[in-house]
Amino acid sequence: MALIVQKFGGSSVADARRIMAAAQRAVDAKRAGNQVVMVISARGDKTDELIDLAKQIGDHPAPREMDMLLATGEQESVALVAMAIQALGEPAISLTGYQIGIQTDSTFTKARIQRIHTERMRRLLADGNIVVAAGFQGIDEDFNITTLGRGGSDTTATALAAVLEAQVCEIYTDVDGIYTTDPRLIKTARKMNRIAYDEMLELTSLGGGKMHSRSIEFAKKYRVPLLVRPAYSSGEGTLIAPYENDDVPMVTGVALVKSEAIVNLRNLPDRPGVLAALFGKMGERKIPIDMVIQDVAEGGIAEVSFTVPQDDLAEALTAAQHAVRQLGAGEVHHGTNVAKVSVVGAGMRTHTGVAAQMFKSLSDAGVNIQMITTSEIKISVLVNRDQKEAALQAVHDGFTLHQERSAPPTIGYRQAHGDVKTHVSRDELERDVVSRLASMEDIVVSEVQLDIEQSRVTVRHVADQPGVAAEVFGAVAEGGVMVDLIVQNISHDTHADLSFTVPRGDLESCLLLLRELIERWPGAELSYEKEIAMISVMGIGLRSHTGVGERMFRALATAGVNVQMVNTSEIRISVVVGPNDAAKANTALLSTFGLKN
Numbered sequence: 001m002a003l004i005v006q007k008f009g010g011s012s013v014a015d016a017r018r019i020m021a022a023a024q025r026a027v028d029a030k031r032a033g034n035q036v037v038m039v040i041s042a043r044g045d046k047t048d049e050l051i052d053l054a055k056q057i058g059d060h061p062a063p064r065e066m067d068m069l070l071a072t073g074e075q076e077s078v079a080l081v082a083m084a085i086q087a088l089g090e091p092a093i094s095l096t097g098y099q100i101g102i103q104t105d106s107t108f109t110k111a112r113i114q115r116i117h118t119e120r121m122r123r124l125l126a127d128g129n130i131v132v133a134a135g136f137q138g139i140d141e142d143f144n145i146t147t148l149g150r151g152g153s154d155t156t157a158t159a160l161a162a163v164l165e166a167q168v169c170e171i172y173t174d175v176d177g178i179y180t181t182d183p184r185l186i187k188t189a190r191k192m193n194r195i196a197y198d199e200m201l202e203l204t205s206l207g208g209g210k211m212h213s214r215s216i217e218f219a220k221k222y223r224v225p226l227l228v229r230p231a232y233s234s235g236e237g238t239l240i241a242p243y244e245n246d247d248v249p250m251v252t253g254v255a256l257v258k259s260e261a262i263v264n265l266r267n268l269p270d271r272p273g274v275l276a277a278l279f280g281k282m283g284e285r286k287i288p289i290d291m292v293i294q295d296v297a298e299g300g301i302a303e304v305s306f307t308v309p310q311d312d313l314a315e316a317l318t319a320a321q322h323a324v325r326q327l328g329a330g331e332v333h334h335g336t337n338v339a340k341v342s343v344v345g346a347g348m349r350t351h352t353g354v355a356a357q358m359f360k361s362l363s364d365a366g367v368n369i370q371m372i373t374t375s376e377i378k379i380s381v382l383v384n385r386d387q388k389e390a391a392l393q394a395v396h397d398g399f400t401l402h403q404e405r406s407a408p409p410t411i412g413y414r415q416a417h418g419d420v421k422t423h424v425s426r427d428e429l430e431r432d433v434v435s436r437l438a439s440m441e442d443i444v445v446s447e448v449q450l451d452i453e454q455s456r457v458t459v460r461h462v463a464d465q466p467g468v469a470a471e472v473f474g475a476v477a478e479g480g481v482m483v484d485l486i487v488q489n490i491s492h493d494t495h496a497d498l499s500f501t502v503p504r505g506d507l508e509s510c511l512l513l514l515r516e517l518i519e520r521w522p523g524a525e526l527s528y529e530k531e532i533a534m535i536s537v538m539g540i541g542l543r544s545h546t547g548v549g550e551r552m553f554r555a556l557a558t559a560g561v562n563v564q565m566v567n568t569s570e571i572r573i574s575v576v577v578g579p580n581d582a583a584k585a586n587t588a589l590l591s592t593f594g595l596k597n
Contacts (some may be wrong), residue, residue: 002167003035003125007135007157012172012231013077014044021231022172023084026130030090035125037164039135039157040081042073063108067137067147071097074134074153082132092130095121097137098145102156104138110149111138115434116163133160154215162222163433165426168239169224172231177238178203180401181254186393188402192252194239199252201540201571202344202378216240217446217540222433243346250354251345251399256392259310260290260382262335262371263320264490268304269329270297273557275566277326278304279550281319287312289549291340291373291380292573294566295489295499296458296529304566305371305489307382310336335490338370339388342380343395353477355379355486359470361398367391368466372488372498375569379486445539445548445593450586452533454484455507456565456576458499459518460525464491471517472498479513481506485534485567485574495523499565501534501576532564533582536574537589549573551592559588 006029008022026036050069054061061069078094085092101117124131135153138146148155154171161169176191178200183189195203197220201213219226219240229237243249268274275294282289290307297303308316317334324330348354358379362369367390371382383391396402462468469488476483486500502510507530518524537552552573556563561584565576577585590597 001033001035003164004029005037005039005157005161005166005169007039007153007169008041008172010041010044011174013040013081019080019084023081023088026085027088027090030130037131037133037160038081039133039153039160040074040077041135041153043077046073064144067108068145070147071137071145074136078132078134085130090130091128092132093124094132096134098139100133102138104140104146106140106144109147111146113138113159113434116159118163158215158218158224159433161224163429166224168227170227170229172229174231176230176235177228181392181396182256185389186396190402192238195252196243196346197240198377199344199346200240203253203255213540248347249345250347250351251343253344254392254395255342256388257340258388260307260338260340261310261313262305262307262338262490263316264305264333265320265324266303266331266333267329268302269327270300270302272560272562274302274327275553275563276557278323279553281323283547283550285315285319287316287319291371291382292566292568293371293373293487293489294563295487295497296564303489337385338382339385340380340382341391341395342378344378346377348377352480352482355483356470356473356477357398358395359473361394362391363467363470365390365394366466367394369469369488370490372486373567373569374486375572378569445537447538448586448589448595449536449538450533450582452579452582453504454501454532454534455504456499456501456529456532457510458497458527459514460497461495461523462498462521464494464496469498475513475517476510479509481510487565487567504530531579532576533579534574534576535585535589536572538572540571552589555588555592556585559584561585
C-alpha cells in the first residue's frame with residue numbers, strides 16, 4: 001500500500017465548496033488503495049486577517065502570542081477538512097503540529113524543527129484513517145505553540161513526505177502545472193508533464209514556479225517526487241522528480257527577468273581581494289546581485305560586470321564607488337534598458353549543442369547578446385529590453401518547446417550518464433531529515449565542487465553583433481566538445497571577448513576548430529590556458545542571500561587566491577583559479593561554509 005502526502009494551500013480550502021473538493025481528493029486517493037496524509041494551510045486570507053487584528057491591538061505583539069494566534073488558522077482548517085472527509089464516508093482525524101509529533105526550538109515565528117515523532121501518524125494510518133495535519137506549526141519543549149515561518153506548510157509537507165517515505169507529495173495550487181515559459185507572454189507555452197529538481201530550482205529562482213525553493217531542495221535531498229496539481233480541475237499537473245532512464249530533455253523551460261541594470265567596473269587591479277571588497281560593499285546594503293561576470297584579465301587589469309534589479313541601481317552604484325575607493329583603483333560605469341533571458345535543461349550536462357542552438361535562435365531573430373553566464377543546466381544572456389519578448393519567443397521556438405517532446409539541437413551529440421539512489425533505515429532517515437531541517441533557513445551552501453581537469457579558451461576582439469557567439473559555439477559543438485562555464489562581458493568599441501572552459505582532453509581539437517573560424521575575422525585573437533582549476537559553491541538562495549558571495553570571496557582573498565574568472569547562476573557561483581591555488585581554495589571554502597571534503 002502506497003502512502004501519499006497531499007498539501008493544500010489557503011486558497012484551496014478558502015470556503016466550504018473548496019474544502020469539500022479537497023476532501024474528495026483525499027477520499028479518492030484512499031479508495032484507490034493508498035494511505036493519505038493531508039497537510040493543510042490556513043483558509044484563504046485568514047493569516048493576514050489575524051495579523052491585521054493583532055496590529056490593531058498593539059504595534060509590537062509578543063512573538064509567542066503571535067504564534068499562539070496564527071496557529072489557530074491551521075487548526076480551524078484541519079478540523080473542517082476532517083469533518084468534510086467524514087461526511088464523505090471515510091474516517092479522518094485532524095492533528096495540530098504538536099499532535100503530528102513536530103517538536104521545534106523556541107524561536108517564535110520562525111521556529112526550526114528538532115524532532116518528528118511519526119508513531120502516532122503511522123498508527124492512525126494503519127487503522128484506516130486519513131490524517132489531516134496542520135502545516136506551518138509545531139511545539140517546543142515547554143509545550144509552547146510555534147510556527148515555522150515563510151514556506152512553513154511546504155516545509156511540513158515535504159518533511160513528512162520524506163520521513164514517511166511517501167510515494168509522492170502532491171502540491172495543490174491555483175495553476176495547471178509548470179509551463180515551459182510564461183503563458184501570458186508566449187501563447188505557445190506548454191504545460192510540462194515532468195521536470196527535474198534542479199531545473200525547477202532554477203526556474204523557481206527566476207520566477208517560473210509556485211513553490212518555495214527550499215522545499216524543492218529538501219525534496220531533492222530525499223528523492224520525494226513532487227506533483228504540482230491544479231486544485232480546481234482534474235488535470236494531472238507537473239511531476240518534479242528525476243527523469244527515468246535516459247529520457248532527459250535538452251531544454252525544459254525559458255525564463256525572463258524583464259528589468260535589469262548593469263554595473264561595470266573597469267581598470268581594477270588583478271589581485272586577491274578585489275571581489276571580496278565589491279561583494280562586501282554590496283552585502284552591507286543587502287543588494288541582490290544577479291549575473292556576475294569577470295573575464296580573464298589583460299595586462300594586470302581586470303574588469304567585473306554584474307546586474308541588479310533596476311530599482312536597486314542607485315544603491316548599487318554607490319556601493320561600487322565605495323569599493324573602488326577602497327581598492328584605490330577602478331572606474332564605475334552602468335547601463336540600463338536590459339533584460340535577462342535564460343534557458344534551463346538537465347540535458348545540457350550531456351549535450352554539446354545547447355549553447356549553440358540558443359545563440360543561433362537569437363541571431364536569427366536579430367537579437368544581440370550583451371552578456372553571457374552559465375551553470376551546469378542554465379544559460380543566461382542579457383539582451384536589449386526592447387527585444388525581450390522577441391528573444392523569449394525566438395528561444396522558445398528554437399528549442400520547439402511548444403511540442404510535447406522538444407527536439408534536440410541539430411548540432412552536437414548526446415553522452416551517457418547515470419544516477420545512484422541509496423536507502424537507509426527508518427531511524428536513520430528520521431534523524432537525517434530533522435538534521436537537514438535544522439539548517440534549512442540558514443545561508444546554506446550545500447556543496448563545494450572542485451574540477452581540476454578543465455582548460456580555458458578565450459576569443460578576443462570579435463565583432464559585437466548577432467551571430468558571433470552562435471558561430472563560435474556552433475563550431476565547438478560540431479566537434480563534439482562539451483563546454484562548461486561561458487563568460488561574455490559587455491563590449492567595448494563595438495568589440496567583445498568570449499571565454500569558456502572545456503575538458504582538458506578536448507583542448508587541442510577545440511583550438512583547431514576555432515583557429516579555422518577566427519581566420520575569417522580581422523583582428524580576432526585566440527588564446528588559451530591548458531591547466532586551470534574551477535571551483536563552485538552550490539546552494540539555494542545565493543542571489544537573495546547577499547552574504548554568500550561576500551563570504552566566498554573573502555575566504556579566497558584571505559587564502560591569497562587570485563580569481564581569474566567569475567560566473568554565476570541562481571544556485572551556483574563558479575570561479576576559475578590557477579592550478580597551484582586549487583587545493584587551498586577548496587580547503588578555504590569548505591572551512592568557510594562548514595562542509596566536509
